[in-house]
Amino acid sequence: MKGMKERLVKKMKLITTVKTLKQGLALHKSSIDRTIHHLRDEIVAESSQIKGSVTPRFLEFEAAEEQEQEQNLEDDRGILLEFEENCPPGGEDSVVFYTTSLRGVRKTFEACRRVRFLLENHKVMFRERDVSMDSEFREEMWRLLGGKVTSPRLFIRGRYIGGAEEVVSLNENGKLKKLLEGISLVESPCECCENERFLICSSCHGSSRLLADHHDEESGNDKMWTRCRECNENGLVKCPLCT
Ligand SMILES: [Zn+2]
Numbered sequence: 001m002k003g004m005k006e007r008l009v010k011k012m013k014l015i016t017t018v019k020t021l022k023q024g025l026a027l028h029k030s031s032i033d034r035t036i037h038h039l040r041d042e043i044v045a046e047s048s049q050i051k052g053s054v055t056p057r058f059l060e061f062e063a064a065e066e067q068e069q070e071q072n073l074e075d076d077r078g079i080l081l082e083f084e085e086n087c088p089p090g091g092e093d094s095v096v097f098y099t100t101s102l103r104g105v106r107k108t109f110e111a112c113r114r115v116r117f118l119l120e121n122h123k124v125m126f127r128e129r130d131v132s133m134d135s136e137f138r139e140e141m142w143r144l145l146g147g148k149v150t151s152p153r154l155f156i157r158g159r160y161i162g163g164a165e166e167v168v169s170l171n172e173n174g175k176l177k178k179l180l181e182g183i184s185l186v187e188s189p190c191e192c193c194e195n196e197r198f199l200i201c202s203s204c205h206g207s208s209r210l211l212a213d214h215h216d217e218e219s220g221n222d223k224m225w226t227r228c229r230e231c232n233e234n235g236l237v238k239c240p241l242c243t
């Protein structure tokens with residue numbers, strides 16, 4: 001009987017121990033669970049914080065595309081870099097075309113017309129400087145090219161491209177199109193001169209002379225003709241927008 005009681009007590013103790021152990025395990029488990037929860041929360045919080053700096057796939061793709069476009073632009077600039085740097089006034093970022101509207105020398109006139117046609121065909125805006133209409137343009141062209149050259153002469157973004165022969169061949173091998181990339185397209189005629197390139201001088205009404213006060217003792221005249229300072233030798237003013 002005594003032995004049985006002892007066994008019972010032992011068993012009871014064991015049960016309590018197991019119970020305590022179980023409780024302890026449960027406690028331990030819940031603490032582990034809490035830790036896991038905590039860690040998970042931390043991870044979620046952290047990842048939502050860095051979300052802004054992590055680039056989603058589609059943005060990565062856009063960035064790559066942009067980079068490629070930049071590269072292409074650089075390549076095109078590369079073509080431009082093959083040409084000698086020689087910038088006409090106001091030609092840093094535009095197309096400047098020296099031409100003549102005089103039919104005197106047929107070959108020159110035809111060459112100018114060909115280059116003009118190509119530029120118009122590419123629908124780009126260009127500054128047209130008619131050397132037969134303004135001696136300043138002729139001198140400007142001669143100064144740029146270091147001699148008494150004839151038109152046409154084409155400049156793109158401050159670089160000298162060439163005369164008719166060069167421009168025609170660049171058009172044929174597709175390089176002209178690349179050289180003209182990024183130049184604004186023509187949307188409407190020049191708002192200032194309607195593509196006439198010159199305006200009739202409003203000071204002298206195109207006569208290029210003005211009657212100014214001047215007393216001459218001998219003749220007794222009080223007025224004399226002077227050269228108008230507002231315009232060129234033809235009584236014309238260059239269009240500020242398109243020449
Ligand atoms: Zn104009």
Ligand SMILES: [Zn+2]
Pocket residue numbers: 201202203204205206207208209228229230231232235236
């Ligand atoms: Zn004038």
